[in-house]
Amino acid sequence: MRKISVSLVVLFVVLLAVSFPACNRAAPGTNKPKVALVLKTLNHPFFVDMRRGAQEAADRLGVQLDVQAAEREIDVEKQMQIVENMIQTGIGALAITPSGSREIISALVKARDAKVPIIVVDTRLDPKAAADAGVHAETFVGSDNYEGGKLAGGYLVKATNGKARVAILEGIPGHETGDSRLRGFREAVSSAPAITIVASQPANWERDQGFNVFQNMLQAHPDIDAVFAASDLMALGAIEAIAAAGKTGKIRVVGFDALDDAKKAIAAGTMEASVAQFPSEMGKIAVESAVKAMHGEKLPPDIVVNLAMVTKDSLSRP
């Protein structure tokens, strides 16, 4: 019996020995300064693009980039663990897209104590909670989601001549990003009295939930003229629900993020428009800022990455 368990343990060791070096991307012996980029998740195209931009900047600047993310976007506890663990590896700077504007602060306190400069990307920290904990971010790199929401709302007012029955697909409630987009959107459409918001429900950033929630909305309000989704994945779900109801082209869909799939849908005419963010630009600036912070350079409190409205017209332009 002992023999078996011993031999199994040996097998275990062999398996580990075989699997680990293959996984270990951090080449030993390099003394390049290390920047950590902690994302919300890597199973979303937005963050995959951000990583690409960050990697390009890191290669250009000659720093080692270590990218980690939780398995699920909402798992802020796992994100905290990642931050704690990465601080132990002697990182020179930490760039992070917080999964929770308040919750992540306990982990950032540890970064501060380890004298690791913090660059916040895409989602802002809760200013009060950060101030209470004495956490100071060197800079915030991101787009103004409120302005993005306003851009989408303004576009819809213009496209519908200020008269429409609008549905909204929200992100996960309580997320700074989604809440800002919705505030901006509501602000913009409130200028047009003939625009009524008939339904507003969370679809938790997900494509399949976008489908289900919008299908239900269509059941309750068959006369919806337009839908604003706080992210493209939910918009793409809504497009499928519209197709299933045989209403393609009759409902204007405006999304957010300008993902590749969304651009294809806009070119095909199943989607009307999307607010473009430039995540790879965010990743690039995040790494550049991290390197500057490591060298003790002072950074502006906000580095705004521009937004743009993607429509069929803008796509056909070179």
Place this chain on the structure above:
Amino acid sequence: MTASRRLAHARQLGTVLGLVVLSGVLWAMTPHFLTVPNLLNVAQQTSINAIVAIGMTFVIISGGIDLSVGSIVALSGVVLGLALQNRVLLPFALALGLGTGLACGLANGALVSWGRLPPFIVTLGTMSIARGAALVATEGRPISGFDPAFRSFATGHVAGIPSPIVATIVMYAIAHIVLTRTTFGRYVYAIGGNEEATRLSGVSVRLHKTMIYAVSGLVSAVAAVILTARLNSAQPIAGMMYELDAIAATVIGGTSLMGGEGTLAGTLVGALIMGVLRNGLNLLGVSSFLQQIVIGAVIIFAVLVDTVLKRHRT
């Protein structure tokens, strides 16, 4: 009896050896692993899963399963958070939070024993109900910002050791005594080994099963206290997939899903293996996608060891 006890020892030795070997490999691969601050991190990061897994071990030894633990963590945390937000005194707020977990566990147990429903179905249902209740109670928004006295459950120290670690050790010590030194503990094994025989020998199987699920609910609520203090926030979406992590820790630790066997020491080592593995993969900069593959492989491997050992016993 002695044969099975020897087997249990051999199995546990294998798990401990696995942890030692894993740590050895990580120590060889990264200088950042074997440092005091990092090991304290691992222990703290493991504590929540380890505590939830205590209840899971009781339930699985009795031949059941509890899928609702993650949702109970969320609901208990939310009740606690709402109480604190409404300025309920700390001891009463804690009692409300722990009471919520206990009540959920009692409901699970009552439905399993008096409703004669399979535990998988009951706890699948309560998993959804408790999650929904947590979302309703908070309108989906996290409750955050608690005072330092409460936060010390996660950030404080007892004799220089971080409080989540102390809590884990105390909980395991108590649970170990309950499981090995009390009649209730013996009935947990007996019910898992042969429920019918246990009933025929005059034991109130229904009562004890209800108590087993109540233990699971209660310890999940304890985990919720630590999680809420750690995040400084009670999140209705907290604790998702905790049930799977707890089942994994229990199974890696040598508890049989068939019931009747298992130890808490094994579960603790199982939880540590998962914690060390996640920590090590982070330190090595392994992508989160590959991490999932490695963790999955370890779970299967651990059960494989179990099965092979059993085959050689007979």
